[in-house]
Amino acid sequence: MQIIRYAPLKAAPWANGGGITRQIAAGPSGATGTGWDWRISIAELAKAGPFSPMPGIDRIITVIEGDLIALSVDGTEQALEKYRPFRFSGDSDTSASLPTGTLKDLNLMTRRGAFKGYAAIIELSKKRPHPVFADQFAVLLQGSATVSAAATDDAEPSSPAPAPEALGKFDTVVGSDDAPEISGRGFLALLSIDPVL
Numbered sequence: 001m002q003i004i005r006y007a008p009l010k011a012a013p014w015a016n017g018g019g020i021t022r023q024i025a026a027g028p029s030g031a032t033g034t035g036w037d038w039r040i041s042i043a044e045l046a047k048a049g050p051f052s053p054m055p056g057i058d059r060i061i062t063v064i065e066g067d068l069i070a071l072s073v074d075g076t077e078q079a080l081e082k083y084r085p086f087r088f089s090g091d092s093d094t095s096a097s098l099p100t101g102t103l104k105d106l107n108l109m110t111r112r113g114a115f116k117g118y119a120a121i122i123e124l125s126k127k128r129p130h131p132v133f134a135d136q137f138a139v140l141l142q143g144s145a146t147v148s149a150a151a152t153d154d155a156e157p158s159s160p161a162p163a164p165e166a167l168g169k170f171d172t173v174v175g176s177d178d179a180p181e182i183s184g185r186g187f188l189a190l191l192s193i194d195p196v197l
Contacts, residue, residue, distance in 0.1 A: 001149055001162075001180045006042070006170035015052070019045040021107075024172050025137060027193070037111040038193050040137055042170060044104050045069070048097040054090025059109050060119045061086050062189060064141050064170075066103025071096050083141070083187060085119035106139060108191050118192040129181035136175035136192050140167045143186010150179045 009022040021043045026036040042064070062085045063069055071078045074092045088094065090109065110117040122130060124145055131150060132138045146164035164183075167173070173180055182188060 001147065001165075001178070002174040002176070003147065003165060003167070004172040004174065006168065006172070009042075011044075016049055018047050018049040019043050024139070025174070036109075037114045038117065039107070039109045040139075040172070040191060041107045041109075042104055042139075043107060044102065045096065045098060046102050049095060051094040051096065053093075054109065056112050057090030057109050058112050058117065059088055059090050059107065060117055060191075061088070062106045062119055062121070064104050064106045064139075064189070066098075067100040068098075069096050069103060069105065070099055083121045085121070106141075106189055106191075108193070110193060113196055116194050116196055118194070120190045120192075122188045122190055124182065124184045124186050124188055126183050126185060129183040130188065130190075131179040131181050132173050132175035132190070133179050134175050134177050135194060136190060138173045138175070138182055139189040139191070140169060140171050140182075141187045141189055142169070143184055145182050145184030145186060145188070147173050147180050147182045150181050 004024055011020040011022050013020050021041045024040040026039040063080055063082045069080045072095045073088050080086050108117040145167045148164035149162055
């Protein structure tokens with residue numbers, strides 16, 4: 001079971017000075033710089049301005065802290081409210097304004113033709129744990145939650161189950177074939193990254 005903790009992630013300033021980004025994960029494994037085929041990050045936007053062009057990249061942006069971002073994508077205005085994922089092309093001429101002030105957004109970027117990304121916001125339940133499968137990442141957006149290894153039929157009856165681990169705000173659970181389970185109260189962003197066959 002792998003957890004990527006948000007607190008120690010290094011912040012990288014944007015070239016235009018409009019914000020900072022903390023990369024959560026990128027692939028393929030070991031990818032650095034722009035050599036990735038998919039990337040998950042959290043950005044802090046401090047001022048309005050243009051987005052950097054990303055030819056060949058499909059993007060999904062979700063406001064996770066703050067109220068609203070106003071995007072202009074190829075001249076079409078889009079008002080994005082908190083927890084409403086929005087898909088657009090990195091090829092598009094995109095700029096943002098911040099009518100309600102600074103905010104944080106969750107970004108999923110995939111290289112077109114290599115991977116396809118999906119984002120959903122899920123309300124957590126203490127009674128029904130939510131599994132995180134291989135090729136998925138689950139980011140705790142709000143509330144209190146724990147993650148535990150999924151129960152398996154072949155587990156030794158005498159061996160105690162590992163204790164659940166607490167998740168902090170914006171901590172990310174990496175999915176696996178063992179499908180760790182998240183339970184609690186609050187909201188979770190579930191990101192899926194599917195290879196294009």
